[in-house]
Amino acid sequence: MIVHVNGESLEIPPKMSLRELIVHLGMGDRPCAVEINKKLVPRREHETRILAAGEAIEVVTLVGGG
């Protein structure tokens, strides 16, 4: 199935959890915050949150800013 990650379409297997996606993206050992369809999914829920086709996922981090 297709989901949208940081604006890019990505094919993932069905019933993939958010945590599995983050590991798949190579972010497994780094802090990152995630929202799905513009709603925060707290870190503690990443393992249990199962992704659905078409969902818009944003993976964010901290960058330099003022």
Place this chain on the structure above:
Amino acid sequence: MTEPAVPPLVVGPMTLRSRLVVGTGKYIDGTTMRAAIAASGADCVTVAVRRERLFNAEGRSLLDELPLDQLTILPNTAGCFNADDAVRIARLGRDLLEQLGNAGSSWVKLEVLGDRATLLPDPIGTLEACRELVNDGFAVLCYSSDDPIMACRLRDAGATSVMPAGSPIGTGRGIANPAAIRIILELLKSPAHGGSPDYPVIVDAGVGTPSDVTLAMELGADGVLLNTGIAHASDPVRMAAAMRLGCDAGWLGARAGRIAKKLYATASSPWEGTITSIPGE
């Protein structure tokens, strides 16, 4: 005799050793940024929340560059032009800082901007977002214009600190309207106007020189937040040190009781004992 000390800055749940808060944006590289932060004396730095570079990752991230164990991180909502987006970004920043175990997870620098050209605050969006974030448990530090009435509205909405702009972000024009900043300080800090002396007011944005920082502090601000004035200086580390000194100079000077301004001169050396010809005498 020991040098008079500048006390810490208390902002809601945080106690900061330095009254200068600096940004982490626009630096040429991480080494310069770290050196400039150290020279500034700041123990609190602002950061932004942005997309992770998942598909073309290169270079080191900010999290690799900052000594996170030594700094309190103040996440901002820069890039937000409506209240809903600002609330989203604030929550994402909090989740990130909780993962990092940084004390900054409990607060946010709220920016809701009006447009990309001026980067002036949208007062209505800022107020809406402030209310929602306060309800959500954040200590909210509100970036605002230098409008005194807006500053009071934000304070009344539960903002932990109001942070009026000296001048628009990144302009380096300094304190464009010192009278407005002074009125904000009066309204927010003077019991006669319903304020509290302990309410923290931090001048944020537009600062270009150490003397701008000093002026803000002499006016009575509790602290100054700046980024571009250091990051884009020719020598950011030297400028960071100068900003630190300017901040301390302003805080001490504001509390040292300046002399009254006079129209005519007053000699510093005594007239008594002069052996010279003095006009008119």
